[in-house]
Amino acid sequence: MEAHVRSRRWRGIGVLVVAASLLASVRASAQDARPASAALVAAFAEPCTQVELRRRLAGLPASELAGLFQAAAHGLLPATAGEPRSLGAEWQRVVRESLAARPRRELVPLLEDLAARGPSAPESREAQLLLESVGSADHLRLLVRLTCPPPVRPGLAPELRRGFESALSAILARDPAALARLPALLAESPAVLAGPLVDGLARQPSPEATRLLAELLGRAPGLDVLLLLRLAERGPLVGEAAGLHRSVRPYLRERDPVVVGAAAQACGRLGDEEAIAELVALLGHEDARVRASAIDALQRLTGLAYGPDPARWLRWFHDEERWWEREAEPLLLHVERGRGLEFVRASREVLEHRLYRARIARAFALGLTRAQDEGAELACQALARLGSPVGVGALVEALEHRDARVRQAAWKALRAITGVELPPDPAAWARFEG
C-alpha cells in the first residue's frame, strides 16, 4: 500500500516536472515569437536602401537588440503581427553588421541572457557569428555555453561545429590573451567541443599556436592523434623547434599504432631529424600503417627514396652515423670557416650526406656569413639543396650582400626552402627568420 502511495507520489512529481518544462519551452517560444516593437518594425519600413537601413539600425536603442538579433538569426523581418516575411540575404548581412558594430557592453548581456535560457540552433549559430566579429579572450566561455548549452546533448551539428571553429579562430587572431586561456577552456568544455577547439587553434598559423598545440598533447584522452595530425600540417618549422620536437617524439613509443603512425608522420613533416633513429627502428613495426608512416617520414627527412626495405635504411643509417662520428667534424669546420678550395672540397663532401641535414645547413649558414663572394654563392646553393629552414635567417641577410650573384642565389634558395614566391626584399622575408 505504502509502495503504491510512493509510486503515485513519484508519478505526480514526474508529471509536474514535465508540465514545468513544457511551460518553460512554451515561454521560450513565446519570447522568440513575440511581436517586434514599433521602433524595430519602423526601422525596416519601406522605402529603405541599405545605407538608410544601416543608419536606422545604428540609431536603435539597446533594448531593441534582442529583436534585431532574432531577425538576424531567423532571417525574418520584424513584424508586429501576421505572417513573418523573409529578411533577404542582403538585409540579413546589414543587420549582422549593424549588430557587430554595437558596443560589447550592449552585446555581451544579450548573449549571456541567450546562453542562460538555452539558445536554439539558429540562435547559437548567430551568436557564434557575433562573437566571431567582436569576441575577445573574455568571451571564450560564453562561446562554449552558446555552442553547447546545458544540458549538453551528445553530438554537435556540423554547422555549429564549423561556427565554433571559425569564432574561436577569429578570437585567437584578434586577442593574443585568448591563447593562454585555451588549456583551461579545454579542461572545462564538454568533450564534444574538444575536437573543434583543437581545429580552431590549428587554424592559427602563429608559432605560439604551434607551441600550444604541442603543449596540449596528453591533456585529453583521445585528442592526441588529432593534435599530432594538426601539428604535422604545420610543416618544417623555422626557428627554435627542438622543444616542439621533444614533445612529439615520445609518441613514437606509444602502444596504439594509430598514435605511433601519426607521431611518425608528424616527426617527418616537422623536420625532426633527431627522430631518425627511432623511425628506422619503426620500420620493423608489426603494424603496416606504422611502417608506411615511418618510411614516409624518413623520405621527408632525408630526401632518400629507399622504399620499404628496412635493411637498406639501416645500412644507410649506420654508414651515416659512422661518418658523423669519424669525419664530419673537421669537414663542417672547413664549411664554417674555410676559404677557397678547402671550403669547396668540404662542401662537396658534406653535401653527399643526408643524415642531420639541419646540422649541415647550420654549418653552411655560418659559412655564408663569413665566406667571400664565390663561397657565399656556393653556400646559398648548398642551403637550397639541403632544403632545411635552419639557413633561412642567413639567407635573408644575404639578400643584402654586395655581390648581385649572391643576392640572386640567396633569393632562389629562400624560394626553394619555403616554397613561397616573394620579392628579393629582406623585409618581405622577415617573417620567415623566426
Place this chain on the structure above:
Amino acid sequence: MKTRNGNGERRDAGRRGSALVLSLIAVATVVVLSASFSQFASAVADRQAQAIDKKQAFYLAEAGLTEAFAGFTCGKSGIVGGPEAPALLGDGLFWVEATELMPGIFRLDSTGMIGSGRARLSLVAQRGIDGIAALGVFSGGDVMLKAGSVVDAYDSTLGAYAGQADKSGAALGSNGAITVVGTQLKPTSIQGDVTPGSEETVQVMGSVTITGSSTPALTTTELPEVIVPPVTMGAAQTHASPYPLIVPPGKVGYESLTVAAGAEVVIHGPAQVVLGSLTLAASAQLTFDTSQGPVRLYVQESVDLAAGSVMTTSSTNPAEVMFQVPAATEQPVALRSGGPFHGVIYAPETTLLLGAGFESFGAVVAQAMTFEGAARLHFDRNLAALAAEDVLPVMLSWRLDELGSLPGSNPFDQLGVVKGSLAKPSLAHADQTLSIDYYDALDAYHQYVGLESEFDWSVVKTVIFATRDGVEVLFPRATSTKTGTRKSPGVLPIVDGPMI
C-alpha cells in the same frame, strides 16, 4: 771568290740532291697527313651522319609513340603499322606495337628507322575511364521519386549550392522505368534530363516539373565494378567516446566500424579506408576531413546510418569524397543520416535506401535506389568536367630501348618494303571493327557496323555511341561535357554500308 777551289767543289758535289730528298720527304709527309686528315674527316663525317640518323630515328620513334598515344585517346588499339607495312614519315618510317600488360594498361613499342639510324622507344599507358560520377543520379533498376523531391545541379567550383541561381544540368537516369510524383502542396522539380532505360518510359503523376528531355536511353548502362585496394584489415572498432576517433591519412581497414550515439569519427585524407561494415547510431557523426587530400571509403558488407546520425564533409567539393559499396549486401545500404554530404556515392551491386533527411551534393549511382521521403539530390556539374578528363589516357612510364645504327643500310631495303607504297601515319593504324551511332551533317541518325577502314569519318557530325572491337570508344569533349546517360534519338537509324 778565292774559295772556289777544288775542295770547295767537292763540298758542293756532296750537297747535290739533298734538297730533292728533303722535298720528297716533305711531299710524302704532306701526302700522308692529307690522307690521314681526309680519312679522319671522312670518319668524322660518317659519325656525324650516323649521329644525325640516330637522332632522326629517335624522333621518328617518338612520333610513332605520339601517333599511337593519340590513337589511344580516341579508342584505337595503339597499333600503328608493322615491320611488314610501316608508316612513312618524311624519309623514314616507324611502326608501333601494343601489348596489354593488364586490363586497361598497355605497353607501346615504337621503332623508328631512317638512313643508318634505328631507335626503339616504349611507354606504358593506361586507358582512360568513363567516370561514373558524370551519370549524376543513376539507378540500375526502377526509380520512384516521391512528392516534394528536388533533383537539380550546381557547379561546386562557383561556390556553395545555396548561392547559385543556375540549377540546371541535372541528370536522373535509370536502366529501368522512372516514376516521378508531385502534389500541389509538394511539387517535384527536376532541373535537367530524365532518362529511363532504353525500353522504358518516364511516368509523371501530379505536379512535376522536368526542364530537360524525358526520352529513353540509347543503350543499357553498365556500371563498372569497384576495385577495392588491398588493405590489412584491423579488428572491429566500436567508438563511444565523446572525443573524436581520428582515422589518420593512409590506407587503413577495419572489420567493422560502429559509432555510438553522440560519438564522432573523423577520417582525414588523403586516405583509403576499407570497412567490413559501417554503423552510425542516432546522433553519431562521421566526418570526412579532406583539407589535406581526398578520402576513398569502401564498405564491403553493410551500411546502416541511422536517422539522426550525421555524415558530413569538411569541404564542399564532392570530388574529394568517394563512398563506395563494391559488392551486393544482404540488406539495402541505409543512408538515413543528415548532412550535408558533399561527395560521390557509388554502389553498383546493391540497393540504396535514402532516408528523408539525407541530402546529397555530388552524384549518387547505385544498382537500385529507394527513397523513404522526398529526394534532395544536387548534382555537381564539375564532376562531369572532371570525368571528361578521366577519359584521356595517362602515360605511366617511358624509356629508350635501343638507339643504334646499321651503317650503309637503307631501312626500306632492310625491311623489304617499297617507300611509295607505305601509308602515312594517320592511315597506318590497325583496322578494327567499328560500331557507331551518329548524326550526320543534316542531323539524320545513322548506324554503321563494319571495318573502320571502310567507314568515312567525314560524314559524322556528332557521335552518339561507338565501340571499336566491342570496347566503348571514349571521346574527349573539348566544349561540352557528357552528363547522364546517352539518349536514344527516338527514330530508327539509317543503316550504313561500307563507304570506302
